[in-house]
Amino acid sequence: MALRALIGKDLRILRRSPVLVALLVVYPVAIAVLIGLALSSSPALPRVAFLNEIPPSQATIKLGSETINTTRYERELFQAIQPVAVTSEAQALADVRDGSTIAALIIPPQLPEQLASAAQTAYVRVIYNGNALNQSLVETAIESKLAQANALLASQLSRVADSYIDLLLTGGSLHFLGSTYDVLGLVRARSELAAIAATLPPSSPLRSRIAKVENFAQIAVSHLGGSKRVIGAVAAPIAVHQRVLNGRRTPLDSYAVAVAVAVSLMFVCILLASGLLALEREENTLERLRRGLVGPGALLCEKALLAALLGAAVAFAMLAGISLFVPVTWSRVALWLVAVLAGGLAFAALGVAIGALVRDVRAASLLALLVSLPLVFLALVPSGAVSTSLFEAIRVISAIFPFKPALEAIDAAVNSSQPSLGIALAHLAALIAAFGGVARLALR
């Protein structure tokens, strides 16, 4: 009866705070739309002035039996940048200076010649505008795509080298400067030598000399065969084979959804619970209520329950909104509800503990923000990003506040990630009891 009357009273007070109500409605919608758009649209590419100085007639080069088209590598680079075509180096520099592009990428005319020579390193030129952040952005984008282009080129060059080695080993036709030559090859050379040696008298001094050359041909055949494998390895020295431990890995966009929902749930629950309890002190009604009208336990339960229910509603609305942009499994909706309710109750328990410690709503809101923001950052620090001892300290701090377990619960409910929902819920239950106890003590 008393609990119902108090919940009705608090809802009436909230309804009469239009800014707060607007925030509770607008906030999840705005965040859901922003996150949805961010996750469902491609990232913007940096605008880079692009000048290709290679004449179109020289864009294709012939290297051995392989044909290399340089425009293919151009396309690789365009995946990382938004090219703005320019006709001269002067125009490229002017664009970078006036900021219409953040860098210029120039492919010099001698690039095909350098590639064809196979003796010189071919290069492209990148000009930055001096802004460290822009430079880092373009540098990372271009270097990553250049590495992919280099890998493709290395693979083609290794095939060229293979064909030359095969020619040396087994012989064949060599086309060079419009003429065709018949190459004997080491294997056939060895057979020829053996045949010549067989025609010589046993006492001939030429026999031992021919045997030496024949032996060399044998060694060359064996080792040149091995060198083909070495060239193949140089083209792609390290490849990545991925394996995920601890169950299923949450895709980054789905994890971002869990983080966004957990952050919103945290803010709504902590701010509401602490604010509603602090309001009782600010209005001096706490003394009246504590005169036996409402027990401290019932009062704390009422505030925590109301904040958790409203927070869960906001979080659920966010999840539903985000599901318009990012695919989520609606069949797990019951688990979502359990996770956001448990997370909401844990955040609300922390909120009432804060509300019981302070005397007015402003102080409660400030303290709630001061406590909750660092918790988000700490909970998202990945292992390996800091020293082991610091990471252990962060793990302990994250474990004694509700953000990390709430995030794990929501992630487990939405994405079936590890640790399991059961473990996260047990953790949250322990925190609800602990912060409830702190609030009860502070209210004495």
Place this chain on the structure above:
Amino acid sequence: MANLEARALSKRFGERVAVRDVSFELDAGEVLAIIGPNGAGKTTLLSMLAGGLEPSSGSLELAPGRGIGWVPQQTAVYSKLSVLENLRLFARLERVADADAAANRMLEQTGLADRANDEVGSLSGGNRQRVNIAIGLVSDPAVLLLDEPTSALDPRQRARLWEFIGARVGSGTSVAFTTHDIAEAERYAGQLLVLADGEMLFAGSPAELGAAEHETDLERAFVAFLAERGH
């Protein structure tokens, strides 16, 4: 039987004794003024009588059937709720059988019927205090406790408040109030209780306090009484 009987009430906060061995009786229709210097323990005593503080020792006895109404010094009302909503809420929390009827009755008695649907935050200080007192009376208590009820009111508002309280006293409600205004205590209280440093130094009528100090002016008698006892 008295409406309220306090026996050897004491309250300690750690080592500090805020109230020590206070005893008195309050009969139906009787008005008691609790006076004393700042820090004497007046609000602590009133909080114990109201049930907001647990006494460290001693006992309280209340006439069966009706409870205690409490009016704190600072208005303790929800400013975002209307006058009627505040009265209804506290009537429900006090477990009054017909909360709506009790709230409407208090609106009539306090003359706030025309402001019933106004948010309390929009009322003047005097009207807010009337709501504060109305909430204390909404359960029709046998004893009404008021902590410095007129300290924030102008003389006209004070007169109206005492007129209202007087009507309740006339119908048998016992009233205990704390005040720094000795003239107010002399005018409205039949009994005085003087506290200093948590100790009850005097219990009797205003006339008895004046006679004890051979003074016709009660304020002078009160100051002299305290001075003689080192306060």
